[in-house]
Amino acid sequence: MKIIPEIIQKLNEAGLKITPQRVAVMQTLMRLRSHPTAEELFAEVSRTIPGLSPTTIYNTLDTFVDKGLVKRVKTDMDVMRYDAITEHHHHLYCAISDRMEDYFDPELDQMLSEYFTRKKIEGFNVTDIRLQLMGDFENKPK
Amino acid sequence: MKIIPEIIQKLNEAGLKITPQRVAVMQTLMRLRSHPTAEELFAEVSRTIPGLSPTTIYNTLDTFVDKGLVKRVKTDMDVMRYDAITEHHHHLYCAISDRMEDYFDPELDQMLSEYFTRKKIEGFNVTDIRLQLMGDFENKPK
């Protein structure tokens, strides 16, 4: 796993101390691309860091969100989820299976960006556009 | 408030019994266009129906969602919210003030619909497109 230096750099840039807990949480979040919940992260990170406290997961995630290293994601159905990918992207979501995947589409972003440059919304200043594409996945998860 | 007959018709069409609780919940949800939480609804509906149980709010909302009379809405920040408007629409959301408003834009819907007809997503069948427009409201709530 050679991504650790990259994680350390991220944490440093955010002005955060490098702790095993933070590195492990970020690493797990980057590895699991499934938008895990705090609970799932706790279970997974606990394997590496035995004495881990659930509170640390919440603290760590809150800190990461504060610093913009991680984003919160919420569906209509369940609890808060977290996403280490901070580049602009959208989500595919199937309510039946509660499965969520990332969706990148620069062409779409371009089109939307142009659209909202042209069409102003009265009294509202758009800073970010997020799509949730609802539907069904045709195949099983990888 | 002359929308009650309309509510009764809705409930009937959904095969639900007409109870004061259901009528009041739906009425309140239609009047408050603020995507209230279950708690907010409980507080508001309690004024009309004194002995109301919070459980009834949850039951009623679940039933309404089941029947498609109401939609769940979730933000990144807080608990579940509910929306009586089931016509297709999007949301304007300001994370700082936690304020959310509806946004209707048939032209946008048209454009997106055309886009996803043309551009298929591998392994995913889109049934609904929801935008969350993040940003700031320039004026106070009405």
Next chain:
DNA sequence: ATCCAGATTGTATTTATTACAAACAAGGTT
């Protein structure tokens, strides 16, 4: 007027998250 499936209530639980104080450790300073 009667009846029963479905609705409501209230209590008890569960689950997700936060508050807080004590113990600890990262990393700059000497």
Next chain:
DNA sequence: AACCTTGTTTGTAATAAATACAATCTGGAT
């Protein structure tokens, strides 16, 4: 390298949102 300060982690306890469930009640069909 030992020290110190500040930020971090831990654990317990509290809060809040939502659900389960059994008992009671009621809408509306007959």
